[in-house]
Amino acid sequence: xxxxxxxxxxxxxxxxxxxxxxxxxxxxxxxxxxxxxxxxxxxxxxxxxxxxxxxxxxxxxxxxxxxxxxxxxxxxxxxxxxxxxxxxxxxxxxxxxxxxxxxxxxxxxxxxxxxxxxxxxxxxxxxxxxxxxxxxxxxxxxxxxxxxxxxxxxxxxxxxxxxxxxxxxxxxxxxxxxxxxxxxxxxxxxxxxxxxxxxxxxxxxxxxxxxxxxxxxxxxxxxxxxxxxxxxxxxxxxxxxxxxxxxxxxxxxxxxxxxxxxxxxxxxxxxxxxxxxxxxxxxxxxxxxxxxxxxxxxxxxxxxxxxxxxxxxxxxxxxxxxxxxxxxxxxxxxxxxxxxxxxxxxxxxxxxxxxxxxxxxxxxxxxxxxxxxxxxxxxxxxxxxxxxxxxxxxxxxxxxxxxxxxxxxxxxxxxxxxxxxxxxxxxxxxxxxxxxxxxxxxxxxxxxxxxxxxxxxxxxxxxxxxxxxxxxxxxxxxxxxxxxxxxxxxxxxxxxxxxxxxxxxxxxxxxxxxxxxxxxxxxxxxxxxxxxxxxxxxxxxxxxxxxxxxxxxxxxxxxxxxxxxxxxxxxxxxxxxxxxxxxxxxxxxxxxxxxxxxxxxxxxxxxxxxxxxxxxxxxxxxxxxxxxxxxxxxxxxxxxxxxxxxxxxxxxxxxxxxxxxxxxxxxxxxxxxxxxxxxxxxxxxxxxxxxxxxxxxxxxxxxxxxxxxxxxxxxxxxxxxxxxxxxxxxxxxxxxxxxxxxxxxxxxxxxxxxxxxxxxxxxx
Numbered sequence: 001x002x003x004x005x006x007x008x009x010x011x012x013x014x015x016x017x018x019x020x021x022x023x024x025x026x027x028x029x030x031x032x033x034x035x036x037x038x039x040x041x042x043x044x045x046x047x048x049x050x051x052x053x054x055x056x057x058x059x060x061x062x063x064x065x066x067x068x069x070x071x072x073x074x075x076x077x078x079x080x081x082x083x084x085x086x087x088x089x090x091x092x093x094x095x096x097x098x099x100x101x102x103x104x105x106x107x108x109x110x111x112x113x114x115x116x117x118x119x120x121x122x123x124x125x126x127x128x129x130x131x132x133x134x135x136x137x138x139x140x141x142x143x144x145x146x147x148x149x150x151x152x153x154x155x156x157x158x159x160x161x162x163x164x165x166x167x168x169x170x171x172x173x174x175x176x177x178x179x180x181x182x183x184x185x186x187x188x189x190x191x192x193x194x195x196x197x198x199x200x201x202x203x204x205x206x207x208x209x210x211x212x213x214x215x216x217x218x219x220x221x222x223x224x225x226x227x228x229x230x231x232x233x234x235x236x237x238x239x240x241x242x243x244x245x246x247x248x249x250x251x252x253x254x255x256x257x258x259x260x261x262x263x264x265x266x267x268x269x270x271x272x273x274x275x276x277x278x279x280x281x282x283x284x285x286x287x288x289x290x291x292x293x294x295x296x297x298x299x300x301x302x303x304x305x306x307x308x309x310x311x312x313x314x315x316x317x318x319x320x321x322x323x324x325x326x327x328x329x330x331x332x333x334x335x336x337x338x339x340x341x342x343x344x345x346x347x348x349x350x351x352x353x354x355x356x357x358x359x360x361x362x363x364x365x366x367x368x369x370x371x372x373x374x375x376x377x378x379x380x381x382x383x384x385x386x387x388x389x390x391x392x393x394x395x396x397x398x399x400x401x402x403x404x405x406x407x408x409x410x411x412x413x414x415x416x417x418x419x420x421x422x423x424x425x426x427x428x429x430x431x432x433x434x435x436x437x438x439x440x441x442x443x444x445x446x447x448x449x450x451x452x453x454x455x456x457x458x459x460x461x462x463x464x465x466x467x468x469x470x471x472x473x474x475x476x477x478x479x480x481x482x483x484x485x486x487x488x489x490x491x492x493x494x495x496x497x498x499x500x501x502x503x504x505x506x507x508x509x510x511x512x513x514x515x516x517x518x519x520x521x522x523x524x525x526x527x528x529x530x531x532x533x534x535x536x537x538x539x540x541x542x543x544x545x546x547x548x549x550x551x552x553x554x555x556x557x558x559x560x561x562x563x564x565x566x567x568x569x570x571x572x573x574x575x576x577x578x579x580x581x582x583x584x585x586x587x588x589x590x591x592x593x594x595x596x597x598x599x600x601x602x603x604x605x606x607x608x609x610x611x612x613x614x615x616x617x618x619x620x621x622x623x624x625x626x627x628x629x630x631x632x633x634x635x636x637x638x639x640x641x642x643x644x645x646x647x648x649x650x651x652x653x654x655x656x657x658x659x660x661x662x663x664x665x666x667x668x669x670x671x672x673x674x675x676x677x678x679x680x681x682x683x684x685x686x687x688x689x690x691x692x693x694x695x696x697x698x699x700x701x702x703x704x705x706x707x708x709x710x711x712x713x714x715x716x717x718x719x720x721x722x723x724x725x726x727x728x729x730x731x732x733x734x735x736x737x738x739x740x741x742x743x744x745x746x747x748x749x750x751x752x753x754x755x756x757x758x759x760x761x762x763x764x
Contacts, residue, residue: 140295143277144169147240150180157285160448164455168291174211175244191215212254214243235368242346249274249343278305280339282332288442288454309335313398314388316422322360325386326375330443345381394426395436403442404484437500453481528654531636532557535619539569545644548713552720556650559635562592563623595622637664646708647719702758
């Protein structure tokens with residue numbers, strides 16, 4: 001987080017919490033009943049209709065006494081994220097350069113000069129080899145699909161891709177029209193055996209086994225009348241895209257023709273490609289791709305290919321007339337779940353009026369704006385919305401124009417146009433440094449020779465510091481593969497990319513290479529990392545809860561920290577002030593933060609009747625300030641304050657924000673909303689669920705976020721055993737749990753069955 005965004009977070013935390021404190025509303029809940037939000041007491045009581053006077057959880061005589069509503073019950077779990085809202089959208093025929101008919105993109109982003117320092121504890125950085133990411137290799141394989149025209153004019157691009165970035169894809173396929181050739185060598189139809197044989201007599205028309213002929217294509221690319229070409233009605237890129245994805249999923253509508261060493265015209269039977277990778281990208285032939293960075297990108301967001309993800313460089317200029325943001329066609333990424341949904345949509349869409357331009361509906365069309373129809377189909381069929389590939393500071397992972405041009409773009413200086421429409425401002429839009437350091441793609445290279453220069457920059461002689469007479473060396477000792485436009489800015493950015501890629505490769509290999517970039521933040525937050533903050537008292541009474549939390553739900557937080565008062569109880573009745581000299585011998589665990597500046601003691605309150613000794617509010621606001629001041633705000637994107645007697649489901653928190661399509665850069669403050677009055681628990685809540693019509697007290701959701709009210713921490717092991725099937729418990733715990741029985745046993749058991757079934761349905 002930059003200092004600017006860090007200050008924003010501090011203002012949000014203080015103003016939101018202070019206003020909430022004064023008004024008595026501790027949670028502004030965006031009430032999403034599908035997930036059941038936060039159960040405000042033990043779930044077995046809530047299922048049946050809880051009565052506060054009889055809040056006995058089980059038959060072991062463990063009574064749960066509730067603290068005041070403004071501290072524990074309502075404060076069981078509250079979530080905060082502050083930042084900048086960003087919307088995203090699309091540009092149609094100025095985006096995708098897949099076919100010769102497509103026009104070039106003109107867009108730009110800016111970058112700031114920053115010194116990059118690289119140090120290694122084991123070897124020289126010049127000898128560091130950058131290889132495809134290995135972490136998660138079995139589950140993050142990338143399928144690269146390149147729509148292509150097999151004609152001598154474009155074959156240099158095929159060979160350049162094969163020799164450079166294509167070899168780092170797990171699977172590389174070129175999807176071509178059935179008609180190949182040109183006016184000089186003639187045109188050949190690869191659906192006709194005679195033409196297959198005739199084409200094989202031309203060396204440059206032989207089709208390798210990474211080329212798929214989409215033999216059901218209806219629209220030609222090679223003989224479009226000029227009158228049609230001028231108005232764009234001859235462009236067939238949309239048909240090629242949807243047929244290509246249907247082939248990948250079903251194996252139908254295409255074939256691989258193997259012609260090598262006289263093996264002419266043999267059809268090779270292939271298994272469906274959809275299960276040979278987990279992630280899929282449609283990438284233009286004039287796009288440079290970083291396949292290994294895809295794995296790093298999705299892992300940094302804790303994404304699974306079983307979830308629906310559709311992402312890339314998102315544009316918004318068609319939202320007004322088409323109702324959807326789109327991913328620019330330079331590089332369009334799908335998870336497998338999205339691919340399957342897309343192919344199903346394409347197979348079932350209307351084929352009527354196919355001779356007409358797209359009209360904002362999901363159907364076959366004679367159009368070059370494949371991005372628009374793809375986005376419309378995904379939304380209509382599965383409510384999948386384009387997700388922008390940007391980092392928390394607004395840096396784009398995909399450039400729409402050549403990187404050495406986009407790098408100088410300044411939003412204010414150049415003015416607003418379709419590229420910026422609907423995008424929220426980030427400082428880098430004007431200040432520079434607006435392209436991600438582990439990029440996914442650079443677009444706009446009609447001359448494939450540039451690909452070999454990129455290979456040198458990021459994988460070859462420049463990256464390794466090797467002697468190479470072909471390199472361009474400047475008077476300032478800056479060495480590059482060519483004299484890039486805006487050379488100084490481009491060189492500095494490439495240095496950052498090389499440093500980040502070396503660091504990522506070294507981490508994956510377990511090496512000692514470290515990279516330091518002089519900027520704030522040094523550690524970028526990951527989109528759905530969750531920071532769990534537990535206000536705590538370090539005393540003999542509560543220490544069992546500390547250990548149990550760490551062994552149960554706490555281990556599923558990305559960051560777990562307990563914030564304690566400076567006064568601790570080392571032994572029963574023996575209090576130590578960690579700020580004093582005799583408190584320095586106490587060893588603070590790594591996941592414990594001492595809030596040293598607390599003014600209100602917890603251990604010797606003069607009067608409990610007035611409540612003036614309770615210091616939870618001071619501890620909360622001081623804890624949030626500590627998180628911001630000490631850089632922890634850069635460790636995650638979502639933050640939850642959770643009581644020690646609350647059982648949290650960190651994985652369901654992430655699912656909740658993902659399915660709401662919330663960005664961590666927007667303002668979100670949510671939890672279990674309550675107001676005092678009408679028995680405060682039900683104040684201003686709907687009587688019945690808006691979807692099911694059932695009474696709300698029966699509506700605990702299938703993907704709960706939290707259950708509150710477990711003063712006895714052994715209940716956490718009970719929940720762990722019920723919902724996660726925990727087989728290994730601390731010695732003696734399982735015998736103790738035999739005495740723990742749920743209240744309203746039948747209702748609770750049925751509810752837990754629903755939760756387990758729901759988790760199983762998504763592969764958890």
